[in-house]
Each structure stands twice: as structure tokens, then as C-alpha cells.
Amino acid sequence: MTEGRLQRRGEVRESSVADEVGYRLEMVEGRVLPILTPTVPHQSVAHLVVQALRTSARRARLSAHGAVLLRLGPDRLLVPDLVVARVDRLADYVEAADTVMVGEVTRPGADYAGTPTRIELCAAAGIPWFLLTQPESPEHKAVSVRLFKLREGRYLEHASAGPGQLFVTKDPFPFRLRTADLVVF
Secondary structure (H helix, E strand, O other), X not given: OOOOOOOOOOOOOHHHHHHOOOEEEEEEOOEEXXXXXXXXXXXXXXXXXXXXXXXXXXXXXXXXXXOXXXXXXXXXXXXXXXXXXXXXXXXXXXXXXXXXXXXEEOOOOOOHHHOHHHHHHHHHOOOOEEEEEEEOOOOOOOEEEEEEEEEOOEEEEEEEEOOOOEEEEOOXXXXXXXXXXXXXX
């Protein structure tokens, strides 16, 4: 918020909600790009995915993190919804070389082709796995999950689960996701 429009905790101004949209910054090819701050439902789904993967990742000597800085190269920094990597728990950022899987939550009803740049950047950085969580409606009442494996510089679908299904995989580490659990927020 700009100076003069600060509000006290608990005070809600109608104009502040409608007029101000937050951004987080990412860098691609040395250019700083403002990215819209995710909505509450988006962040809730992303948090549930991270929480669901934490124990399984830990068993594989990995750690699962939500919305951390991922360094894909000298001029490429992203903040994906999920990063599973071998990284010190006190690190400032995660290197692509230490990353096993990146995950994103799309907008409701969007096809993953709608975010090709992020997917292409992760593929170019050599991140072996990409997990895509897709809400089926604006109400976030159902989600589907798709896991992609990097092959010859492209992500190809490896496994998927639709709304209400159980997603099970052994790679990149054994884990299960109940898609119905990803909308309970």
C-alpha cells in the first residue's frame, strides 16, 4: 500500500481490496517480471500439495517447499508453487541442479499449455520432473494432478489422477496424493 493509505490491523477499506493487486517478482533472461500474487484458493491448494509431499520427500532425503526462489540459471529466477530438492533447510534459494521436481497450480480450467514459458524454463534447466495441479472450477471443488517427466528436453506425461482419485507414483520418489484432499481448505 502507498503511504497515506496504510490501514490498521483488522481495518478493511473497500477501495484497498479492489484497487491494489500484489505482485511477486521473477527474473527471466535478466528482465524482472512482475507476476500476480496468487489468490487465496490457489495458495491453499499449493500449500496442501506441499504438505502432502513433505513426509514422502523426507523419506527420499529430499525436502518439499512452497513458493521459494528457484535459480534456473544466472539470469533466471522463478518462484514456483512447489520445489522438491536436496537443499539446506536454511538456504536462501534452491539451485535447479539440486531440484528433483517443480510443481505449479494452474488457474481453474486452464490447460497446462497456458503456462508454457515456466514449463519450458524448467525443462531447459534440466529439472527432471514437473507436477501440475489443475483446479477444475473457480470454486476449487475438484482438482486433477498430472506428473510429467523430462525426456529429450521436453516434459511428457508420466502419470495422472482426476478429481476424487488417488494419484500414486514411485518416481521421482514414492508418493501418494488424494486429489479430494487438495480442496479441503
